[in-house]
Amino acid sequence: MANIAKIFASRAQCVLQAAARQPQVATRFSSSSTNNNWEYIKTEVAGEGKNVGVITLNRPKALNALCNGLMKELSTALQQFSKDKTISAIVLTGSEKAFAAGADIKEMVGNTYSQCIQGNFLNDWTEVARTQKPIIAAVNGYALGGGCELAMMCDIIYAGDKAKFGQPEIALGTIPGAGGTQRLTRVVGKSKAMEMCLTGNMIGAQEAEKLGLASKVVPADQLLGEAVKLGEKIGTHSNLIVQLCKEAVNTAYETTLQEGLKFERRTFHATFSTADRKEGMTAFAEKRPAKFTNE
Numbered sequence: 001m002a003n004i005a006k007i008f009a010s011r012a013q014c015v016l017q018a019a020a021r022q023p024q025v026a027t028r029f030s031s032s033s034t035n036n037n038w039e040y041i042k043t044e045v046a047g048e049g050k051n052v053g054v055i056t057l058n059r060p061k062a063l064n065a066l067c068n069g070l071m072k073e074l075s076t077a078l079q080q081f082s083k084d085k086t087i088s089a090i091v092l093t094g095s096e097k098a099f100a101a102g103a104d105i106k107e108m109v110g111n112t113y114s115q116c117i118q119g120n121f122l123n124d125w126t127e128v129a130r131t132q133k134p135i136i137a138a139v140n141g142y143a144l145g146g147g148c149e150l151a152m153m154c155d156i157i158y159a160g161d162k163a164k165f166g167q168p169e170i171a172l173g174t175i176p177g178a179g180g181t182q183r184l185t186r187v188v189g190k191s192k193a194m195e196m197c198l199t200g201n202m203i204g205a206q207e208a209e210k211l212g213l214a215s216k217v218v219p220a221d222q223l224l225g226e227a228v229k230l231g232e233k234i235g236t237h238s239n240l241i242v243q244l245c246k247e248a249v250n251t252a253y254e255t256t257l258q259e260g261l262k263f264e265r266r267t268f269h270a271t272f273s274t275a276d277r278k279e280g281m282t283a284f285a286e287k288r289p290a291k292f293t294n295e
């Protein structure tokens with residue numbers, strides 16, 4: 001028992017991310033501190049405290065179809081924001097017409113079975129789901145196929161009121177390959193996931209919210225601002241504890257209830273090895289705002 005507590009405590013120390021956070025105010029963007037030598041994406045930092053990393057998929061002519069080059073840039077940008085101690089949360093967005101219209105059909109049309117197997121096609125997309133910091137998908141327009149799967153790899157989905165989600169791979173003679181049959185089913189249940197995957201029919205933003213796929217629907221032109229505000233709100237808390245909390249929620253999708261409850265309990269116990277847990281509770285008792293140090 002003591003050993004397990006120690007493992008979790010040391011893990012808590014290992015994932016330490018120091019960052020100065022600022023209170024939530026208006027949304028502000030700046031690209032000055034980020035690398036913008038990208039071909040398929042744009043990156044910037046946003047928020048009053050410049051602690052929200054924003055990645056915009058930027059391949060408008062192909063409705064942000066997720067070609068290899070785009071996915072490689074996305075992975076790199078996610079890794080950069082993950083390592084950046086000033087960043088508390090990441091927003092991933094696209095254009096007003098398309099978050100992403102799926103994997104690039106023209107790029108994969110000539111793929112053979114042996115190439116897919118030997119290259120483990122689409123495996124590198126999992127970088128998104130492996131990211132330790134919270135990622136908010138801000139979805140306007142089409143999120144289809146790999147686009148819907150990409151949104152579901154994020155932690156929270158905010159949808160613009162014209163967003164459309166779907167898994168249309170069946171119409172191409174294939175099936176979802178990056179989580180569409182798995183993550184979607186866990187979120188919306190078998191009947192709806194089966195209907196979407198077997199027909200290729202899209203659902204709108206309101207229905208996505210009703211089903212729990214999106215947590216909020218906002219007017220399209222306010223979407224990015226709302227997503228950044230959410231990132232800023234998350235950033236007012238300890239980055240360290242946010243990371244542990246994200247891991248605990250994600251564990252609910254990976255394991256049995258009993259194992260998940262055990263993981264949660266031990267992670268909860270591990271927070272008692274952190275300075276931020278002590279500070280959070282002390283600040284409450286002293287009726288003052290907490291000053292987290294991510295330790």
Ligand SMILES: C=C(C)C(=O)SCCNC(=O)CCNC(=O)[C@H](O)C(C)(C)COP(=O)(O)OP(=O)(O)OC[C@H]1O[C@@H](n2cnc3c(N)ncnc32)[C@H](O)[C@@H]1OP(=O)(O)O
Nearest residue numbers: 061062063065101102103104105106142144145146168177
């Ligand atoms: C993980 C896997 C296996 C997958 O994701 S498979 C792909 C799943 N996604 C899809 O099947 C959606 C494919 N796209 C579409 O059905 C239609 O483009 C939409 C989204 C309904 C939009 O329709 P429209 O508004 O009429 O735009 P449309 O003219 O089709 O698209 C604009 C351009 O983007 C291109 N494009 C759109 N989606 C694309 C995709 N997934 N891959 C490659 N190119 C794509 C399209 O070919 C066109 O290019 P061009 O102007 O050179 O002809």
